Amino acid sequence: MNRIYQFIDERLHLGPLISEIANHPVPDHANLLKTPKAIIYCFGGMVFFILLLQVLTGVFLMFYYVPSPDHAYASVTYIRQETAFGGLLQSVHRVGASAAVVMVMLHMLRVVLTGSYKNPRELNWVVGVFLLLLVAGFSFTGYLLPWDQKAYWATTVGVNMIAGIPLIGGFLADALRGGSEVGALTLTRFFVIHVMVLPALLTIFLAAHFFMIRRQGISRPL
Amino acid sequence: MSGISSLPGSTDKNPTPFYPDHLFVEGVAAIAVFLVIVLIAFVWQVPLEEMADPGDTAYVPRPEWYFLFYFQLLKYFEGSLAVVAIVVLPALTLALLVLLPFLDRSAATGIRKRPLTAALALASVLCIAALTALSVLEDESHLYTMDLPPVTDEQIAAGEEIFGRFCQICHSVDGKGGFMAPDLTQIGARANRAYIEQVIIDPQIVNQATIMSVIPLSDAERHEVSAYLSRKK
Ligand code: HEM
Secondary structure, eight states: OHHHHHHHHHHHOOHHHHHHHHOOEEOGGGOTTTOGGGGGGTHHHHHHHHHHHHHHHHHHHHHHOOOSTTTHHHHHHHHHHTSTTHHHHHHHHHHHHHHHHHHHHHHHHHHHHTTTTSTTOHHHHHHHHHHHHHHHHHHHHHHHTTOBHHHHHHHHHHHHHHHTSTTTHHHHHHHHHTSSSSSHHHHHHHHHIIIIIHHHHHHHHHHHHHHHHHHHOSOOOO | OTTOOSOTTOOOSSOEEIIIIIHHHHHHHHHHHHHHHHHHHHHSOOOOOSBOOTTOTTOOOOOOGGGHHHHHHHHTSOGGGHHIIIIIHHHHHHHHHHHHHHHOOOSOOSGGGOHHHHHHHHHHHHHHHHHHHHHHHSOGGGGOOOOOOOOOHHHHHHHHHHHHHHTTTTOEETTEEOSSSOOOTTHHHHSOHHHHHHHHHOGGGTOTTOOOOOOOOOHHHHHHHHHHHHTOO
């Protein structure tokens, strides 16, 4: 192990980078080992963990899922009934989505209660608001994918709401649906947004979020 | 890159390093979260309904539970007011969120020193909780509305008779009747009259694969049964 590390380190000089990531001190008030109250500072990390879990379970679901009206429902049924632990996998992905929402809310509440959005962390708060919207976007697009009655009609209602926005609503709704009704094009669009567009945006915003946390440190105790 | 390892404003004597100590704690917390998620997922299998049927416009969908508060909010802004719920309120909320750090600029961080922010946060949490609770309480049945003649005592008596003839082989009321279908002794408490009428007209709204058949009652007879059942609380 050491020899391999040395080989890589001699060439890439990773030492300072790694210590930069790993060695920063964690203040006592955010440290569960020192005070139980620090649990509120765990929520953000837990959201991140759940998002990783969503990526992992999502990848396995994608092995079987087919985003077309003819096959989506059958492929989800197949995952539930025929694959090993498929039903559990789908359930974990769905429960994980709920858990992420709960944790994001708790995380936001803690940031509000500790006044952590104040100078110098205003920008990170704004990045956080975008993260919140992204999480909501995952939920909205994911709901359509199983292509059951609830999926279809909930999405129809949701997109109809968007259509109700004055001036641009009609255009937005048609663009999202790929036509005037929820159908094959809507499904592929939602699928691509769910597994490509949103994850890419999430990665960018999370990187910004974490970079700022490291730069600015965790806010001081009350 | 170096030089930012010490935290601005840090006063701790021996802060714990992120790796390995803190990461270990986070790892333990993550395992706990993971176990809870898997446990819930195991006990609660995700429901999968019938395959989507674009022709079935009678279907009333419900959103994920964490969107229920918004779903409920929408009910209060109908017709031309809908714009308030789909544009004005979301835009205001979003603007308030984005601008929060620029509006609340005092140096104070303690929540007691920021009564306005505290009140706003508390109010938002309470509103979301209340709307969600209302949405859950206003059972599916309440989405159904109909113009119905007022309930009379004669109707109730006639309804009881019709119920005994057509429905009691499957449904029981007050301990009498079949056990192939849900007991309707308290149906009036969990559903409104329009919902009962709708079930009689189209039993499939309860369950796509239901064994309850469409029973050919006249409009008057149906009103009588629904009058009778809606008083069963
Ligand atoms: C995808 C969702 C999110 C993830 C994974 C995430 C992750 C994190 C993590 C790990 C921290 C370190 C401290 C802690 O855990 O409490 C943090 C801090 C912070 N987060 Fe988030 N967050 C997310 C969403 C949000 C949202 C929605 C907001 C607010 C609108 C927000 C605002 C902040 C702020 C201002 C800090 C700095 C707090 C301080 O230094 O005390 N984050 N975030």
